[in-house]
Amino acid sequence: MATIDVSKPILDLNEKLAAANRERFDEKGVFVLDLMASPGAGKTSTILATIAALRDRYGIAVIEGDIASKVDAEKVKAHGIPAVQINTGGACHLESDMIGRAVAALDLDALDLIIIENVGNLVCPTEFYLGEHAKVMILSVPEGHDKPYKYPAIFQISEAVILNKVDTLSVFDFDVEEFEGVVRSLNPQSPIFHIAATKGDGVGAWAEWLAERIETVRIAAGKSPK
Amino acid sequence: MHEMGITQGILDASFEAAEAAGAKRIIDIRISVGELTEVVDFALQFAFEALTPGTLAEGATLTVNHVSARSHCNACGEDYEHDRFQMVCPRCDGFDVSLLQGRELQIDSIETEDDVEDDVPSPETAQE
Ligand SMILES: Nc1nc2c(ncn2[C@@H]2O[C@H](COP(=O)(O)OP(=O)(O)OP(=O)(O)O)[C@@H](O)[C@H]2O)c(=O)[nH]1
Ligand SMILES: [Mg+2]
Ligand SMILES: [Zn+2]
Ligand SMILES: [Zn+2]
Numbered sequence: 279m280a281t282i283d284v285s286k287p288i289l290d291l292n293e294k295l296a297a298a299n300r301e302r303f304d305e306k307g308v309f310v311l312d313l314m315a316s317p318g319a320g321k322t323s324t325i326l327a328t329i330a331a332l333r334d335r336y337g338i339a340v341i342e343g344d345i346a347s348k349v350d351a352e353k354v355k356a357h358g359i360p361a362v363q364i365n366t367g368g369a370c371h372l373e374s375d376m377i378g379r380a381v382a383a384l385d386l387d388a389l390d391l392i393i394i395e396n397v398g399n400l401v402c403p404t405e406f407y408l409g410e411h412a413k414v415m416i417l418s419v420p421e422g423h424d425k426p427y428k429y430p431a432i433f434q435i436s437e438a439v440i441l442n443k444v445d446t447l448s449v450f451d452f453d454v455e456e457f458e459g460v461v462r463s464l465n466p467q468s469p470i471f472h473i474a475a476t477k478g479d480g481v482g483a484w485a486e487w488l489a490e491r492i493e494t495v496r497i498a499a500g501k502s503p504k
Numbered sequence: 505m506h507e508m509g510i511t512q513g514i515l516d517a518s519f520e521a522a523e524a525a526g527a528k529r530i531i532d533i534r535i536s537v538g539e540l541t542e543v544v545d546f547a548l549q550f551a552f553e554a555l556t557p558g559t560l561a562e563g564a565t566l567t568v569n570h571v572s573a574r575s576h577c578n579a580c581g582e583d584y585e586h587d588r589f590q591m592v593c594p595r596c597d598g599f600d601v602s603l604l605q606g607r608e609l610q611i612d613s614i615e616t617e618d619d620v621e622d623d624v625p626s627p628e629t630a631q632e
């Protein structure tokens with residue numbers, strides 16, 4: 279009998295495939311955003327608002343992750359934007375091999391931005407690196423300002439936090455000051471954007487932040503600035 | 505929910521390590537699972553039993569070492585254990601905290617047997 283030391287991450291394969299995805303994105307100068315939120319927080323609405331703000335400037339595609347159905351991909355396609363639907367068949371998060379396969383259906387040469395709508399879940403998408411350049415999370419006003427106390431990890435790993443549905447602030451007992459205080463102490467570097475995705479309010483500042491990140495990746499790949 | 509994939513990852517890495525060492529059989533696989541991960545023990549054992557028959561790890565056990573969540577408070581210096589939802593420092597209520605452990609998902613080691621008694625000798629061993 280012998281003991282063999284392995285000492286290896288279990289998600290080693292996911293990490294390696296994610297790194298391979300990332301290499302392709304960097305080579306083609308395509309910025310990839312992993313958008314995470316609870317079900318119904320407004321991921322698809324935010325994606326549509328972001329498309330409206332940036333489509334004249336950048337080539338955009340969307341990867342929709344859902345447990346089942348194609349409805350979100352169809353909403354995006356209706357706006358003339360390429361969209362690939364991934365059905366995880368019950369799994370509560372996306373993994374990098376799924377992204378690799380979805381990306382194969384896209385023409386990376388025509389793109390500057392891919393937005394991934396992760397499965398509605400505040401917990402396990404935080405564990406899976408997909409090869410994205412940034413993870414961003416959306417919290418919507420009706421979910422309550424105390425979510426960062428309950429799900430600190432997703433607020434900690436997000437490079438920006440979007441507070442959506444701010445048009446409903448007057449209806450809900452949402453303490454913006456407390457929310458921002460908690461998020462800042464969990465994650466002092468990340469900006470917080472207030473938006474109403476379906477009305478377009480506040481989307482400009484968010485899109486500007488994103489455009490800056492897109493430019494960095496484009497320029498590193500040798501594309502000319504836009 | 506993603507235990508099948510995780511278990512396959514555990515087995516792939518274990519087979520690779522066993523083959524590299526020339527082992528013929530795996531009798532135990534030891535892994536560490538942090539409490540802040542989404543891995544459910546029961547589902548892991550279930551997947552393990554479903555995936556091992558007919559492999560090097562047929563009949564092997566899966567030993568799970570649970571790693572509790574611990575953080576360090578950058579404000580007051582306290583190190584403390586916590587659950588997945590309460591990361592705030594229990595001493596000063598500070599939010600500027602760094603996770604020390606609890607997100608592990610690691611294969612630590614495997615126990616192997618080089619040969620089993622009723623094994624048919626391979627041609628090389630027969631010649632010796
Ligand atoms: N009032 C208001 N409603 C919004 C806003 N953004 C989204 N909604 C509504 O919230 C609901 C869910 O929005 P979606 O964009 O589909 O949310 P999602 O996160 O993509 O949902 P799933 O993919 O099903 O998890 C829809 O009825 C939207 O119209 C907003 O800014 N204000
Ligand atoms: Mg959606
Ligand atoms: Zn999951
Ligand atoms: Zn403290």
